[in-house]
Amino acid sequence: xxxxxxxxxxxxxxxxxxxxxxxxxxxxxxxxxxxxxxxxxxxxxxxxxxxxxxxxxxxxxxxxxxxxxxxxxxxxxxxxxxxxxxxxxxxxxxxxxxxxxxxxxxxxxxxxx
Numbered sequence: 074x075x076x077x078x079x080x081x082x083x084x085x086x087x088x089x090x091x092x093x094x095x096x097x098x099x100x101x102x103x104x105x106x107x108x109x110x111x112x113x114x115x116x117x118x119x120x121x122x123x124x125x126x127x128x129x130x131x132x133x134x135x136x137x138x139x140x141x142x143x144x145x146x147x148x149x150x151x152x153x154x155x156x157x158x159x160x161x162x163x164x165x166x167x168x169x170x171x172x173x174x175x176x177x178x179x180x181x182x183x184x185x186x
Contacts, residue, residue, distance in 0.1 A: 080168040101131060103145040103174040113140040134172050144175045
């Protein structure tokens with residue numbers, strides 16, 4: 074452990090994130106804010122759209138910690154068993170995975186001739 078650092082956070086920024094676990098192979102896309110509830114709207118590979126709020130869990134991503142016009146942030150704290158598994162694969166062992174998903178329509182760049 075590095076002096077002064079209590080947790081190692083892995084930050085992932087993704088266009089549309091493939092999630093693992095119960096929804097392995099699924100792609101989650103952030104569509105933007107739901108102004109009525111203040112939450113956010115996400116869509117999975119099946120085209121199913123659903124509302125998420127702060128503190129809600131998204132399978133494979135973790136807990137929603139931030140919702141803005143520009144993106145969605147989820148955090149997942151690894152269990153001791155998951156850390157042991159990473160060590161066994163000689164991978165970087167981190168305490169928290171933070172995933173940042175930008176809003177879908179802010180990534181579309183118009184092409185003009």
